[in-house]
Amino acid sequence: MVNTRIKKTLKPSFSQASTEDSDHQSTESGALIGSNDDILTEILLRLPVTSILRFKSVSKHWYSLLSHSHLTQRYDHLSKSPGLFAHDKYLPFDAEDPSTPPFSSLDSYFDLPDVRIVQSCNGLLLCYTDRGPKGRKAALKYYVFNPTTKQLAVIPPICGGSKVRKTIRFMGLAFHQTDCVHYKVVCVRRLEPGVDLFQIQVYSSDTKKWEMTSESFCICKHVLFGHGVYWNGAVHWVPFSGCPFYFKLDVEQLHMLPLPEGYTSSEIFIMYFGESGGHLHLVVQKNREDNYLRLNVYEMLSDHSGWFVKYQLQLDELLDSFPEMISEYACYFKVIDVVRGEEEEDTFIVLNTSEKIITYNVHDKSFKQVSSFTGYLFEDNSMFHPVYHRYTETLSSF
Incomplete structure (x- = not known):
């Protein structure tokens, strides 16, 4: 009986001591991280932007850390492009997991x-x-x-x-x-x-x-x-x-800004011109009379000396899902963005047909419908x- 009582009283005491010891270690670890700006920065860089903005109100120290150009520049370098604006309407690139x-x-x-x-x-x-x-x-x-x-x-x-x-x-x-x-x-x-x-x-x-x-x-x-x-x-x-x-x-x-080799200003048909991820892109429709769905994506050299072909795209596989892209006499789609991914295989172009907005991965050729619409709101009358x-x-x- 005596031994039984001892066991019953020792068990909760041991559990309580273990919990207090674990809590003490967690508190020490948290204090260590909280006092080390380098470790804290590495953690914060991996958080979504909504969390970063919310954590600015934690303390003056966190506000200063999260507002410092060293962190904001690093975070912006890692940040992604989750969507686009059509006028002032927001359209996420990933309709299945919208931002x-x-x-x-x-x-x-x-x-x-x-x-x-x-x-x-x-x-x-x-x-x-x-x-x-x-x-x-x-x-x-x-x-x-x-x-x-x-x-x-x-x-x-x-x-x-x-x-x-x-x-x-x-x-x-x-x-x-x-x-x-x-x-x-x-x-x-x-x-x-x-x-x-x-x-x-x-x-x-x-x-x-x-x-x-x-x-x-x-x-x-x-x-x-x-x-x-x-x-x-x-x-x-x-x-x-x-x-x-x-x-x-x-x-x-x-x-002067050069044109891609082999083109003159009267011959070139430009589908898109823009920047992404530190790269300047020019999308040109190849062989307009023979194949409207063949595109060259050019990239400008860093010294502005010329363009090189970064991607060659053949969009025929899109026609089964989006037949409105082309007719017998003309194409009815536009390239509205080129988005370079954090990894090269994540790069995609954004297309606007007369009815839908589509993302098309330039590497694995997968595509997704981002949005469908009717009316003139999203029509890009001129690039x-x-x-x-x-x-x-x-x-x-x-």
Whole structure:
């Protein structure tokens, strides 16, 4: 009886001691991790962006750590592109496992109606509206918006009033987490009506000022400024006209942009022009008269000296599932994005048919329907004024 009582009393005492010892070790481990910023950073880098934003409120130390450029740049380098905007409607790339929409409506954040996206650049959006608070017609206003952090900045108008603002032919965003940390807005304006003489002005979020470049420039009549892409320290305009070019921001100089070998500006049929994962892409339709479904995806060399074929695509296998892509006389699909994956085998293109949006993996040739729709809302009337804009998560602040 005595021994039995001893066993009964010793058992819970032993269990309690083990639990207290385990809790003590866990507390020590947690304190060790919490006091080591390097270990903590490695853990935080593996969390989804929603958790990062929520953990900023844990303490002043965590807020400082999660806001530091060292962490945000590393996180942005690893971040993925979960979807795209069609006007201000969000469409996740993976319809089976959709990501959380970054916002319900652009208008709610701007407190203004009819806000539209001009450009997406490495996680930031350049937006504009020509409506006042009551919906009346007003002077055009531009904004830079981070849909991940909900940070918003107003771009001051160019000096000179409405007369000068009417001369604007292009407004574009330049931003990258490493080579252009302080975003810039690039404006191209015509100096005189009816004369092909232009000048570039640049707004910097660092100085909060517009600066005019030193020299004006004259280019051919048929150049289109509608679609500009920031990559590798320069803004590039789609090489559609007879004199494609790019503008290097650091030296404020214009340079000619070459076409892929074997093409002239009158022969090339461009399906897409854009940047992803540090690569500049040009998608060209091959043999339009023979096969509308054969595409070449070109990539620009880092020194701007030329293009090379990165992917050759034959999209015939899509016709069984999406017969609306082509008719006897024409193609009815557009390439609206090229997304380089974290791993090379994860790279895919995004296609817009007259009825659906599709992702197509360039390596295993698998495809998924992202969205279906009716009506004109998602129609991209011109690739030079695209309505589709990629969403990339970024923690960068301005």
